[in-house]
Structures are given as structure tokens and as C-alpha cells.
Amino acid sequence: MSESIKIKVTDLIGSPLCISAEDGQKIFDKVEKLLKEGKLVTISFENVTMLISLFLNMAIGQLYGSFSEDTVRTQLKVEGLSSDDRELLKRVVDNAKKYYANKASYDDAWLEEDENEE
Amino acid sequence: MELNLGTIRSDLSGFNTISNIAKQTKDSFLNSIELNFSYCSFFEANMAAPLYSVIARLRDELNDVSINNMQSSVETILRKNRFLTVFNQPKLSDYNQTTLPFKIFKLTAGEQFNDYLNRYMKGKGIPTMSKALTKRFRQSLLEIFLNAAIHSESGLGIFVCGQFYPQKHRLDFTISDAGIGIRENVRRYTRRKVNSCNAIKWALAEGHTTKSGSQPGGLGLKLLKDFVQRNKGKLQIVSNFGYYEFDADGDFCDKMDYSFPGTCVNLEINTTDTSSYCLSSELNGNDIF
Numbered sequence: 001m002s003e004s005i006k007i008k009v010t011d012l013i014g015s016p017l018c019i020s021a022e023d024g025q026k027i028f029d030k031v032e033k034l035l036k037e038g039k040l041v042t043i044s045f046e047n048v049t050m051l052i053s054l055f056l057n058m059a060i061g062q063l064y065g066s067f068s069e070d071t072v073r074t075q076l077k078v079e080g081l082s083s084d085d086r087e088l089l090k091r092v093v094d095n096a097k098k099y100y101a102n103k104a105s106y107d108d109a110w111l112e113e114d115e116n117e118e
Numbered sequence: 119m120e121l122n123l124g125t126i127r128s129d130l131s132g133f134n135t136i137s138n139i140a141k142q143t144k145d146s147f148l149n150s151i152e153l154n155f156s157y158c159s160f161f162e163a164n165m166a167a168p169l170y171s172v173i174a175r176l177r178d179e180l181n182d183v184s185i186n187n188m189q190s191s192v193e194t195i196l197r198k199n200r201f202l203t204v205f206n207q208p209k210l211s212d213y214n215q216t217t218l219p220f221k222i223f224k225l226t227a228g229e230q231f232n233d234y235l236n237r238y239m240k241g242k243g244i245p246t247m248s249k250a251l252t253k254r255f256r257q258s259l260l261e262i263f264l265n266a267a268i269h270s271e272s273g274l275g276i277f278v279c280g281q282f283y284p285q286k287h288r289l290d291f292t293i294s295d296a297g298i299g300i301r302e303n304v305r306r307y308t309r310r311k312v313n314s315c316n317a318i319k320w321a322l323a324e325g326h327t328t329k330s331g332s333q334p335g336g337l338g339l340k341l342l343k344d345f346v347q348r349n350k351g352k353l354q355i356v357s358n359f360g361y362y363e364f365d366a367d368g369d370f371c372d373k374m375d376y377s378f379p380g381t382c383v384n385l386e387i388n389t390t391d392t393s394s395y396c397l398s399s400e401l402n403g404n405d406i407f
Contacts, residue, residue: 019232057337
């Protein structure tokens with residue numbers, strides 16, 4: 001396979017803050033297109049000063065709705081994350097895998113109806 | 119219309135009192151509403167945010183809201199945290215710099231909220247916390263803020279303020295909106311008629327989100343709970359009739375007497391915490407994906 005294409009998050013979203021869903025979607029759109037073309041992709045978080053799960057759900061979590069775990073593992077890399085942010089990303093990824101594996105029951109789980117108040 | 123307020127602390131009773139104002143003024147339009155503070159001998163500064171959720175709705179219905187008979191000690195607190203500037207009263211200098219002032223943000227103002235935290239978390243009265251704690255605290259506040267921006271549908275904005283209590287080594291930060299509430303979000307999404315407490319508990323479970331579209335989500339509140347547990351802090355989530363509280367001793371959700379018109383999250387942290395907040399050893403790319 002060819003050399004990895006680097007996506008610099010701060011360049012693409014124009015900010016060191018990875019906090020909004022819209023910016024996460026921007027990253028997702030670029031990465032999804034490249035992965036579909038079979039490219040290797042490295043997402044660089046260099047110079048990012050703040051990162052939250054909401055952003056990562058959009059940017060990376062969503063990929064598991066389009067690609068298999070194998071594809072993501074083979075074609076995608078991340079760099080420039082501190083160890084605690086890597087942990088955050090791991091939580092997001094595990095959550096996304098579970099979500100797409102069993103979407104309907106995940107949403108409906110255990111919710112009780114309560115007709116008698118409010 | 120004159121309404122009396124009692125003492126307001128950041129607890130079930132305080133939220134009930136604030137929600138009762140909303141109930142008593144439910145259909146009020148183009149009225150004059152006076153909030154009489156003469157029975158209020160103490161007002162916990164961070165409760166300015168949820169109080170403004172009620173006031174914002176009243177102002178949106180073109181009511182003229184005023185504040186009267188405030189005791190000087192309460193007035194000092196609420197001028198220092200700049201809450202009273204929304205009633206055109208001058209701010210009072212916070213020489214100790216233990217306050218993160220009351221501020222109204224638009225839903226799209228995530229970056230401005232981050233700037234606000236940059237500025238006021240550096241106040242000389244705010245203790246120097248470990249780097250890991252500072253980062254996790256700010257991450258948590260941004261998760262709450264952005265959650266409110268996505269889910270609240272509160273055209274009136276997001277109301278925030280915070281207060282450091284040096285003797286207790288506790289820092290409280292409160293983010294409140296005047297939106298549709300967690301119950302309505304969960305009802306729309308699940309198409310089931312759940313009550314407020316069950317809706318809050320549903321939203322707290324890992325992976326649950328009412329975000330439209332088919333993206334995974336619902337980690338923000340779970341991460342918040344994990345953080346609070348580790349930090350031995352406290353989390354309060356109030357929305358409609360639900361009052362949820364979580365701390366080291368466990369959690370509970372009580373039904374309030376009156377419905378809070380929106381959602382309010384109060385995060386209280388223990389500022390002496392030196393945990394690393396990094397649980398496992400270094401993860402590499404293969405471990406992540």
C-alpha cells in the first residue's frame with residue numbers, strides 16, 4: 001500500500017480546540033473518503049490543546065458505521081495524542097464498536113415506562 | 119406579582135425553590151415580576167445559573183423581572199459574581215478572585231466558553247491544581263457545555279458560573295440552560311413515556327444518546343461520573359422533576375415538587391486531588407482500534 005496520508009486536525013478545523021460536533025464531522029468526511037479509496041491515513045492531533053468525547057465520536061467513532069474493525073485497524077493511525085487522550089479515544093472506539101454491533105437494543109435497553117406521573 | 123425566595127443552597131431544597139418560581143409564573147406574559155429576597159439569608163453563588171434559567175424564560179415572555187430587598191451579604195455575593203449585572207447593577211471587584219463570574223453564552227459559543235475558562239481558572243484565588251486534574255475538569259465542563267448546546271434547544275443560551283470555597287477545598291461549577299430538558303429528549307428518542315428520573319438515569323448510562331442521526335455518542339455524562347468518582351467530588355443533574363446527585367457514597371434521584379424549566383449540571387470537585395487520571399499503561403494504535 002502507498003504511504004500514509006497525514007490529516008492535521010488543527011489545520012483542517014482551524015483551531016487547537018477539538019470540541020464541536022461540526023469540526024468532528026469535518027475530520028470524519030475527509031477520513032471516510034480516503035479510507036474508502038483504500039488509502040492509509042494518519043490523523044495528527046499535534047498542537048491540539050483540548051479534546052472531548054463528543055468530537056471524537058463524530059471524527060472517529062462514526063467510522064465503525066462505514067468500515068469493519070479490521071479496515072480501521074489496518075488503514076488508520078493516530079499521532080500526537082497524550083496518554084490520557086489516547087485512553088479517551090479508546091473509550092470512544094469501544095463505545096462505537098458496541099453501538100454499531102447492536103444498535104437497536106443498545107438504544108432501548110432497560111428503559112421503563114412510567115405513565116403515572118408528570 | 120411578588121414572589122418570595124428563601125435561602126438557596128446547591129441542594130434539592132434550593133432547586134425546588136427556584137423551580138417553584140417557574141411554576142408560579144408559568145403562564146405569565148407581559149407582567150411585572152418582583153423577586154423578593156428579604157427571606158433569603160444565604161444564596162450559594164453557583165445557583166445564579168439555574169435561577170437565570172427561570173428568569174430567561176420569563177424575560178422571553180416579555181415579563182419585567184426585578185430583584186428586591188436583597189440582604190447586603192447576599193448582594194455582595196451576587197455582585198461579585200456579576201449576576202446582578204443582568205439587573206443593571208454594577209459589579210463588585212472580586213479581590214480574592216475565587217469567583218468564576220456569571221455569564222450567558224450562545225449555544226454556538228463553545229470556543230468562547232473555553233476562553234472564559236482560560237481566563238478565570240487562572241484567578242489568584244483559584245488554587246493551583248494538578249495538571250491532570252485541571253485538564254480533566256476543563257474537559258468535563260466542555261463536555262457539559264457542548265451537550266447543552268446540542269440537546270437543549272435553548273434559544274435563550276447557556277448560563278454558567280462557578281465558585282471556589284477555600285476552606286472546603288471545593289470548586290463548584292454550574293452550567294444551566296432553559297431548554298426542553300432531558301425527559302423530553304429521551305421521550306422523543308425512545309418514544310416511551312419516561313419520568314424525569316428515569317430519563318436522567320438513561321442519559322447517564324454509557325452509550326446512550328438522543329443525538330439525532332446515527333452516530334455513536336453518550337459518553338460525556340458517563341465520563342463525568344467516572345471523573346467525579348475518582349476525584350471524590352459531587353455531581354448534580356437537575357432537569358424537569360428530576361434531582362440527581364452522585365458522590366463517593368453513591369447516587370440517588372429524587373422527584374422534585376416542581377419542574378425545573380431546563381437542565382442544570384453542577385460539578386463540584388475536590389481541588390486537592392493529585393490522581394494521575396491515566397488508568398492503563400501506554401496504548402498503541404493497535405490497542406485502540
